[in-house]
Amino acid sequence: xxxxxxxxxxxxxxxxxxxxxxxxxxxxxxxxxxxxxxxxxxxxxxxxxxxxxxxxxxxxxxxxxxxxxxxxxxxxxxxxxxxxxxxxxxxxxxxxxxxxxxxxxxxxxxxxxxxxxxxxxxxxxxxxxxxxxxxxxxxxxxxxxxxxxxxxxxxxxxxxxxxxxxxxxxxxxxxxxxxxxxxxxxxxxxxxxxxxxxxxxxxxxxxxxxxxxxxxxxxxxxxxxxxxxxxxxxxxxxxxxxxxxxxxxxxxxxxxxxxxxxxxx
Ligand SMILES: [Zn+2]
Numbered sequence: 001x002x003x004x005x006x007x008x009x010x011x012x013x014x015x016x017x018x019x020x021x022x023x024x025x026x027x028x029x030x031x032x033x034x035x036x037x038x039x040x041x042x043x044x045x046x047x048x049x050x051x052x053x054x055x056x057x058x059x060x061x062x063x064x065x066x067x068x069x070x071x072x073x074x075x076x077x078x079x080x081x082x083x084x085x086x087x088x089x090x091x092x093x094x095x096x097x098x099x100x101x102x103x104x105x106x107x108x109x110x111x112x113x114x115x116x117x118x119x120x121x122x123x124x125x126x127x128x129x130x131x132x133x134x135x136x137x138x139x140x141x142x143x144x145x146x147x148x149x150x151x152x153x154x155x156x157x158x159x160x161x162x163x164x165x166x167x168x169x170x171x172x173x174x175x176x177x178x179x180x181x182x183x184x185x186x187x188x189x190x191x192x193x194x195x196x197x198x199x200x201x202x203x204x205x206x207x208x209x210x211x212x213x214x215x216x217x218x219x220x221x222x223x224x225x226x227x228x229x230x231x232x233x234x235x236x237x238x239x240x241x242x243x244x245x246x247x248x249x250x251x252x253x254x255x256x257x258x259x260x261x262x263x264x265x
Pocket of ligand 1 (some may be wrong): 049062063067
């Protein structure tokens with residue numbers, strides 16, 4: 001089987017285990033069905049996810065020009081507390097920013113190796129948690145816009161990390177933590193304007209299981225520009241990573257906008 005196309009982050013379906021799909025223009029590949037098969041990945045070129053031109057990818061699947069122009073990658077994406085659409089203030093494109101920022105957002109705790117705090121749009125639950133490779137996750141508050149979620153995250157950053165340790169996540173080294181109990185202890189730490197949302201938010205703990213046959217003991221990251229042709233036996237998928245038998249991991253997210261040829265033996 002052969003597939004050629006531009007890489008986009010894998011689409012997922014919440015199931016037990018989670019289902020993963022690589023979606024190309026004219027077809028798609030269910031990754032769960034090709035576990036234990038030998039796969040060849042070949043780097044063919046670039047295709048910016050925004051302008052579609054064959055320009056070198058700078059970040060997040062975008063070429064340099066698109067990355068600095070596009071409203072989709074403003075600073076408020078990575079730092080939600082910088083959101084200003086609720087004040088009617090534009091960053092790059094107020095219409096776009098209003099659409100994205102002025103909708104329900106979730107501040108959550110996720111356990112991927114250690115407990116981390118994060119922010120996501122409500123429509124991205126549980127996709128966001130799957131993309132991070134979280135094993136468990138729980139909502140702290142649901143708030144009506146991105147700004148409120150951002151200041152909540154900032155208030156909790158002293159207590160928890162906001163980063164995922166991807167090596168530990170991939171090696172399945174997960175701390176034993178009771179997210180439910182931790183959530184219950186957080187009310188006092190929330191910003192005043194957010195406290196009233198605590199009781200109205202669901203406190204259901206979600207367990208996530210990934211299709212992994214074998215976790216790597218030693219990890220090496222595949223760099224597609226340095227190693228334009230790779231072959232390995234697929235042993236699992238977690239987060240947005242493919243995990244191979246020899247400990248090689250391939251972060252699909254890093255290679256969005258890369259055109260690849262995938263051959264399944
Ligand atoms: Zn572009």
